[in-house]
Amino acid sequence: MKTTRKIIITMLCALCxxxxxxxxxxxxxxxxxxxxxxxxxxxxxxxxxxxxxxxxLSKEVSSYAIAIDTRNGGVxxxxxxxxxxxxxxxxxxxxxxxxxxxxxxxxPEIKEHxxxxxxxxxxxAKIQQAIAKLKCMHxxxxxxxxxxxxxxxxxxxxxxxxxTELDREKAKQVIETSIRQWHKSVNLEDKGCYKEAEKTxxxxxxxxxxxLNSIKDVIITYDFGDRKETVxxxxxxxxxxxxxxxxxxxxxxxxxxxxxxxxxxxGNERSFVTYDxxxxxxxxxxxxxxxxxxxxxxDLKQMITDKTIDVVNPTYSQSSVSRNSDDIGxxxxxxxxxxxxxxxYVDGNPVVQCQARLGTDISSGFYRLKLREAAAEDGTKNxxxxxxxxxxQFDDAAAMxxxxxxxxxxxxxxxxxxxxxxxxxxxxxxNTIFTTFQDNWPIIVYDDSNIxxxxxxxxx
Numbered sequence: 001m002k003t004t005r006k007i008i009i010t011m012l013c014a015l016c017x018x019x020x021x022x023x024x025x026x027x028x029x030x031x032x033x034x035x036x037x038x039x040x041x042x043x044x045x046x047x048x049x050x051x052x053x054x055x056x057l058s059k060e061v062s063s064y065a066i067a068i069d070t071r072n073g074g075v076x077x078x079x080x081x082x083x084x085x086x087x088x089x090x091x092x093x094x095x096x097x098x099x100x101x102x103x104x105x106x107x108p109e110i111k112e113h114x115x116x117x118x119x120x121x122x123x124x125a126k127i128q129q130a131i132a133k134l135k136c137m138h139x140x141x142x143x144x145x146x147x148x149x150x151x152x153x154x155x156x157x158x159x160x161x162x163x164t165e166l167d168r169e170k171a172k173q174v175i176e177t178s179i180r181q182w183h184k185s186v187n188l189e190d191k192g193c194y195k196e197a198e199k200t201x202x203x204x205x206x207x208x209x210x211x212l213n214s215i216k217d218v219i220i221t222y223d224f225g226d227r228k229e230t231v232x233x234x235x236x237x238x239x240x241x242x243x244x245x246x247x248x249x250x251x252x253x254x255x256x257x258x259x260x261x262x263x264x265x266x267g268n269e270r271s272f273v274t275y276d277x278x279x280x281x282x283x284x285x286x287x288x289x290x291x292x293x294x295x296x297x298x299d300l301k302q303m304i305t306d307k308t309i310d311v312v313n314p315t316y317s318q319s320s321v322s323r324n325s326d327d328i329g330x331x332x333x334x335x336x337x338x339x340x341x342x343x344x345y346v347d348g349n350p351v352v353q354c355q356a357r358l359g360t361d362i363s364s365g366f367y368r369l370k371l372r373e374a375a376a377e378d379g380t381k382n383x384x385x386x387x388x389x390x391x392x393q394f395d396d397a398a399a400m401x402x403x404x405x406x407x408x409x410x411x412x413x414x415x416x417x418x419x420x421x422x423x424x425x426x427x428x429x430x431n432t433i434f435t436t437f438q439d440n441w442p443i444i445v446y447d448d449s450n451i452x453x454x455x456x457x458x459x460x
Contacts (some may be wrong), residue, residue: 030105034097036442039180041115050093058087066178068138068184071164071194082130083179086124118178127179131172136188140165143197148205148245153216153233155209155245157202160291163316164448165195220303221311223330224263236304247304253297254377259314260291262295265327266318270366272444273455275343275350276335285365285432287385287442290318319374320368321440328366328442333391333433335423337362337447342391342425344433351436354429362389364450372434380419381427381433386443389421393430 033044034053041058045053064080080086092115100109112400131137143163148155171193178186186193220231239255242248265288272280295315302313321329330348335341344352367386375381382393418424426435 011121016118016218027103027105032097035100035105035107035109038096038100039109040093040096040113042112045301046109047115053093054087054090057089057093057218061085061087062114062326064182066175066183068134068136068175069185070099070163070188071189071190074136076133076134076136078130078175078179082124082126084121085179087119087125088121089119092116094117113180118350120182122180123175126290127176128172131175136164136302136310137164137168137171143195145197145203146202147200148209150237150245155211155212158207160197160200160202163195166193166320167195170362172447183254191385194324204219208245211242211281215304215307217309217422218304218307219301222259223311223313223323226325229259229263231300231304238455247301249297249301252301253293255315256291256297256300258295259296260293264291265289265320265436267365270326270328272446274336274451275341275345275353276447277455278451279455280446281452282364282366282444282446282450284363285367285445286320287320287366287368289316289320289323291315292317320369321442328444331438332444333437334441335391335443335445337364337445342429342433344422344436346436352429352432354426356391357418357424359389359420359422359424361421361425362445363387364446367445369437372439374434375377382430384434384437384443387421387445389420389423391423391430391433392427392441393427393434394418394424 029381032049034040034048036046038045040053041057043056045056060078062080064085066078068078069298070076070078094352106403139165139321141161142165144158144161146160147158149158166188169187169447170191173187174186174191174193215236218231218233218236222229222231236247240247240251242251266286267284268288269281269283272282274280291414292315299312299315303310321331331346332344334343334345336343340355340358342352342354343350365387369384370388373385373387378382381395382394384391
């Protein structure tokens with residue numbers, strides 16, 4: 001019995017010695033070797049020294065390749081050689097082995113180790129060149145939204161084009177980052193590297209096409225007296241549609257503005273034959289036609305929408321007696337500043353012709369009547385306001401008869417108290433002018449500087 005016990009004790013001691021020796025031998029071994037179960041960047045490095053692991057990873061690096069998945073099922077490849085990749089991570093391997101718990105060497109390493117990007121040296125110039133040579137970087141097709149196209153005046157919806165156009169800088173960054181992180185593949189579409197077209201509603205586009213095709217018979221004719229302007233489908237196509245083929249209020253206003261520039265007459269230079277058969281060229285003043293651009297544009301858009309066929313007038317913010325090229329008409333008040341003459345024409349016939357006294361600062365031009373007053377607070381009678389001045393009744397009976405219009409008008413005006421910018425007319429003449437002149441007739445003011453020649457035609 002004692003012998004048996006001795007044997008057991010001896011065996012146990014021997015076992016302890018063996019286990020203890022094995023444990024300490026294991027501790028010593030795994031101070032310089034990676035523990036069982038150790039994986040580094042996906043490679044099994046158990047029982048290897050740092051140098052052995054370095055050799056393994058260097059070999060694996062040389063055989064590295066990444067698959068680049070492109071749109072429409074395309075796949076391209078870059079290798080370690082293409083990008084100049086080499087293993088440079090010995091320090092990282094040393095850190096891993098120094099940080100492993102060699103005292104528990106008998107327990108498998110569960111944690112997977114990954115070296116940082118600095119462990120792989122990549123030639124920056126080579127990787128940029130390699131990425132630039134990829135097929136996906138060339139012959140890109142730009143994406144296009146579903147859109148309206150004009151085919152010889154017929155509008156239809158063109159389908160969306162997905163395209164293959166990459167955001168080059170983003171794609172380069174994604175590929176390079178994937179390589180530096182030792183990824184075996186990268187999907188450029190999943191990474192959002194492709195440019196996308198703006199989303200559009202094809203149903204709404206079709207409605208728009210239907211509308212555009214429905215206005216092909218629109219004919220809106222603007223009446224400018226002896227001239228006409230027609231708005232038809234061709235005019236609309238060229239002038240009133242936005243880039244996405246919508247009726248553009250802004251463009252319609254621009255079109256109406258072009259009509260205003262062509263047909264508005266306020267301030268325009270006009271040829272005029274004076275009472276004494278001289279030809280003149282006169283500009284300035286506030287008489288004439290003026291289109292209300294915003295209102296006319298609004299009305300035009302509505303008429304197009306309603307598929308109108310009609311002859312119409314623009315909306316005017318100011319109108320005159322005639323809409324023809326010659327908008328003066330045959331009834332007007334004519335004032336010759338240089339000779340002090342005032343003539344009232346009615347239907348081409350001179351009804352009043354008299355001399356007048358003129359104040360200073362009376363500008364040449366065609367004017368509209370702003371206001372008329374039978375009497376003002378200062379006692380002035382039969383006043384007709386225009387521009388910055390007025391024509392009114394001159395009541396100094398003693399002074400008026402000796403005025404022939406031949407003397408210095410400004411001096412005479414000052415000495416006889418004519419208001420600045422005004423024309424003073426005798427009582428009889430002014431009574432006729434005041435009661436006969438109609439609100440929409442023009443007042444024409446000029447001097448000898450406006451005269452361009454002599455005409456053989458009769459008076460207007």
